[in-house]
Amino acid sequence: MLFGLTPLGVFHTIISLLAVVFGAVALWRDGRISPRNRLGQAYVIGTLISCVTALGIFQHGGFGKPHALALITLATLLLALLAEFKGVFGGKAAHVSAIGLSATFLFHWIPAITETSTRLPLGHPLLSSPDAPSLQIATGVLLLLFIAGAARQWKIINAALKAGAA
Numbered sequence: 001m002l003f004g005l006t007p008l009g010v011f012h013t014i015i016s017l018l019a020v021v022f023g024a025v026a027l028w029r030d031g032r033i034s035p036r037n038r039l040g041q042a043y044v045i046g047t048l049i050s051c052v053t054a055l056g057i058f059q060h061g062g063f064g065k066p067h068a069l070a071l072i073t074l075a076t077l078l079l080a081l082l083a084e085f086k087g088v089f090g091g092k093a094a095h096v097s098a099i100g101l102s103a104t105f106l107f108h109w110i111p112a113i114t115e116t117s118t119r120l121p122l123g124h125p126l127l128s129s130p131d132a133p134s135l136q137i138a139t140g141v142l143l144l145l146f147i148a149g150a151a152r153q154w155k156i157i158n159a160a161l162k163a164g165a166a
Helices: 006-030 038-054 064-087 090-119 131-165
Strands: none
Touching: 006 038, 006 090, 038 064, 038 090, 064 090, 090 131
């Protein structure tokens, strides 16, 4: 087993890393993850596969926090896609889509930081527990970055909608 991962865990990790790269490039390039372009579509597909494969990983026992996060991510992804393609949420559909997809990007980072810090370096991981206070602080910092990014996206979308209405 590579880094203590099962074959499913290795596949899940590779797909998750690809999705994170696609999401990061989309956010950098476009200021949002748009499921209407190839980069956004690759992100959505990677995130979907990542969530589904996460549900089959039971390295730490039964159903746990990572499985719940996968289900929350799937629900958020579904709401964002319904907003984007079906106009659910009416005049705020663009907001829900952009911020929902950004939330799924945040959700990728929580297990990424947890798994990396509790597995690496091999033999002497940075942290011994996924419940370590430093991971809670890191998650809090990620949440603050998400809130700042979501506020920026909200303002940009509002400006674009006003410009289109003028």
